Amino acid sequence: MIYKLTVALLLVLVGALCHAAETNTIPLELTDSLSGEPVADAVVILEDGPSEPPVEAEIVQKNRNFYPHTLIIPKHSRVDFPNQDNTQHHVYSFSPAKAFNIELYAGRPTEPVVFNKTGVVEIGCNIHDQMQAFILITDSAPSGRTDEQGRLTVEIPPSVDDDSGKIELLVWHPRLTDNTRMARFTIEQPSSGSLELSVELSPEPASDDRLDGLQERFREL
Template sequence: MKIKTGLLLACCLVPASVLSDELTLRVQLAGGAGPVTGAVVYLNDGSQASPLRAEMFQKDRMFHPQILILPVGSSVDFPNRDNTQHHVYSFSPAKTFNLELYAGMPETPVLFDQPGIVELGCNIHDHMQAFIVVADTRAIGKTNEQGEVTLALNFGASQPPGSLSLNIWHPRLPDNTRPVIQEIDAASLANSTAEIVSIELKPEPRNEGPLDHLQKRFREL
């Protein structure tokens, strides 16, 4: 039986006088059952972050980190620090690539030049999964253990547009290939009331099962 868990995103909006500084948000379970950690939240305030070079490594047949946040134009290295080979790939529209069976460090990093959600897997170890969130804004962050995140806003001297797109993404969304988008009236940012968005999550995945025949073949180098 498929179980869905409702979420509420409570946006604690700051007054317009400090709009150019930051916006604090809180993600919590529906009914106040507890905070939600690891939700990626971002806002289209017009800011752009400089590309960087990051790393997502494999260890203990897992990706580290499981969620990586990047500005558009960034590149990522995928070092294998296991004693087993991996075959890293993505079929996501935002970035399709294939790092065939390897150990150690691939020769060149992978460039992520389009915004979107990139889901990663391993052809040898089916349970391995990770995500890269590529965004074209600096107003982005991930909720902490209290379900809170503070976004640094930068409208500069210009007025904010009539509406802003608030993006909320979590790996257990029913469709985790894209964020849930909530349009916020910029005028509402001056109000003290909270904007609330309801989303659904799939249940926690089961623990890793035993290795299948193909996985056992590549267990040791």
Template structure:
């Protein structure tokens, strides 16, 4: 099971005055999301869920540690313009890189802590690898919206949608999981503003990896650059 770290901060009640808080509580709607695999019908656990109409949070400082020849956490969700450090706690050097459109960077062989963190200034999914250890892989999701959380073992999550901006305004929901058939982007769903019951959605997942096929492909793409 992949471990997902979702950056959740900024309680809105701490920012808005009592009157604003009461208005939002009265008009916001909460739906229970039930996420399943389109192929098997099984619940999808540990999927990151983001409501596009939720306000964003301030950039922050985060890190992905290399330990035991693994990236920890495997998935990190951060606001746009956040800085991420990549400390190496192994007794061997690593070469961390990404050539994802949302952020391309290359930290050549190093031990300890790199001289500077990497700033992620574009929204999207950033896939990270190590050029020395082919099986190392991680993802950074960069967003302009506050994440809602991630689904539990039954594929469920209570999602709060903010008050609509207009009579016809709907909501868009972003869903991401490392085993999405195309995990280089988030899957977007349009949500009917009249929806009131459980929200049943499905995504197409790839099969559970049995070896390092996907990581081997990532490594091969790096060598072709």
């Protein structure tokens, strides 16, 4: 009898622990506050969510473009900038999260760039105005990117749920009116239904060869 009671108690405790360790999920819908249209391919990050170790990554220069256009890395990661074009490039950034300058070069730079501070790093080429890329340095692993309908399911692990019902989300898209930083939302977890958020996007650029603000700042030096 005692044995049966002990087993039953253990099962109850295990069930309680499993319930406490369950990961909550929130369906999210993101729209443009000006047009009301869904925002696709936006990066969503849960503040204080699970972290990842630093990585070795690359942003390749090919056909006078950066690939990938957006790179998401954990803090303290190292990024190389190999040039696969038959012309030289001059890669630089003035962003507070990481300012750097790799002057005219072909092939592969001598050393990768280390990103030790969280934030958004905007990258350009002083020779080719249309070249632009972004690096997002994070403390938490991204929850993912929104689909064509602006939807994403965000997982909320028990370590983030402090019983207040509130969480903080970071959202970034290259066409945010201020894409040099991530939009921050402090929200209450909905008891049912999806979480609806909106951000303000700039219009689609009229041309790929426009002289953007990053290039103008470089030429003012």
